[in-house]
Structure formats: structure tokens, C-alpha cells
Amino acid sequence: MADTVLREDRDAICILTLNRPDRRNAIDMQLRTELAEELERAMDEREVRVIVLTGAGKSFCSGGDISTMERQSAEKTVPRAQAAQRVIRAIWTGGKPVIAAVEGAAFGAGVSLAMACDRVIASEDAVLSTAFTGVGLAGDMGIFTSLPARVGPAAARQLMLLPRKLSGRQAQALGMVDETVPPGTAMERALSDAYQISAAPPLALREMKKLWRKWSDEPLTMLESEVDAQARLFATEDFAEGVAAFMEKRRPVFTGR
The missing domain is CATH 1.10.12 (Lyase 2-enoyl-coa Hydratase; Chain  A, domain 2)
Incomplete structure (x- = not known):
């Protein structure tokens, strides 16, 4: 079974890449488990100063993998949901800054994942949307904390009640994205920021x-x-x-x- 998360180290920077490009990096159980493990490992390593999170191919993350979802009991759902929350706990409780480099789609849980990071760099033509209600869900992976913290409670409520597709520039205007860059350069900018942050105490x-x-x-x-x-x-x-x-x-x- 192929790794769903790839790791590359550049000096004090750990790059983690969601690696399901054929599914636009949709989050299945394997990916959420591997991502949590890699984040926890990087947070524990003294030589790592900054973590950069991105997606393989043309998308950052299209959200949860709907093809792996079905109606089921709460007893079966809780472990799946907790595995996703483990990823966010690793980002929030770890002592290293995490930068999201967003190209292409960031929908549903993909938006949650990006919003959980300490800095979000997106291409101007990236597309972001909460999108949870489209499949009958409310949202997870920390979005009820991270989105209000970024855009304010009232704006967050509207973005989730009335999901719409936002360009990188529109998302930046709302505060969801910290900086937009030309298409194809989000990783370049994220790495530049990561090197600067890695020199901090x-x-x-x-x-x-x-x-x-x-x-x-x-x-x-x-x-x-x-x-x-x-x-x-x-x-x-x-x-x-x-x-x-x-x-x-x-x-x-x-x-x-």
C-alpha cells in the first residue's frame, strides 16, 4: 500500500505532502492516520523548526473521501472522527509552527486542515469552500474554532450556512488566507517563510x-x-x-x- 503522506526534510524544515493526487488528496483513514503520525514525529524532533503542509498534484485537499463514507452507527463513526481530530491536535499542541501551502482545491476537511495551520499561503486561483452541508455534515477537524478565529464568529457562521467557492484572493480578503501568490508558487513562498521562521528562537x-x-x-x-x-x-x-x-x-x- 502506497504512503498517503510523503516527508521531505530541508535543513530545519519538514515538508509533509498529502499523497493521493488521483483522489485530489481526499482524506481516508490511512491518510489521517499517517498524517497524524508524521506530524507528531516532526513535532518531537529537535532538529525540526517548522513544518510545511501541502498536497500532491493539482489540489491541496478535496476534503473527506466520500467514497469511503456510509451511513453507520455512532460507535463506528467515533473512531473515524477521532482519527481526524488527532491530526488537528498534533498541529495545535505541537511546539512547531505549521504553514499550509494551498494550490487548487481545499474543500470541507481540506479547508479545516488549512485553517488549523499557523500560516496559510494560497495561490490566487486556489478554490476554498466549507462544503460540509453538501453531504449532510456540520464540519470537523477544528473548523468551529479555527474559522471563527480567522474571520470572526458572524462571518464563519455565514460561510458554513451558505457554502460558496472562494478564490484564494477572496479567501484572503476574509482572513481565511494570510497571503496569496501567483499560481504554482505557494510552496516556494511557504518555504521562504519557513526558512525565515526557522531562524527564530x-x-x-x-x-x-x-x-x-x-x-x-x-x-x-x-x-x-x-x-x-x-x-x-x-x-x-x-x-x-x-x-x-x-x-x-x-x-x-x-x-x-
């Missing part, structure tokens, strides 16, 4: 991701969380290196210590 990036998970907390609780993060970071070698580099007018070299 990894411990600080890890703390950022922890704090972002708390974005909906009560504001005063967030203040305390920020204090805790600063206290941890002030004690690191990376912080000392950053201060020294500033004083010496040179580029800092962060090691994650």
Missing part, C-alpha cells in the same frame, strides 16, 4: 503556540499565561543570545536551549 515559538491555544480564554487569565511564558523564556540561553546579539549588532543564532 524555538522555545519562544513553542510558548507562542501554547498562548494561541488560549486565545478565547478570559482576558485576565491570558495575562497570567503571558507572565508564565515570559518567566520561562527569560531563563533560557536563547534569550541571553538574543540580548547579546542585539548589543553586539549581529544576527542571533538560536539553539532551543
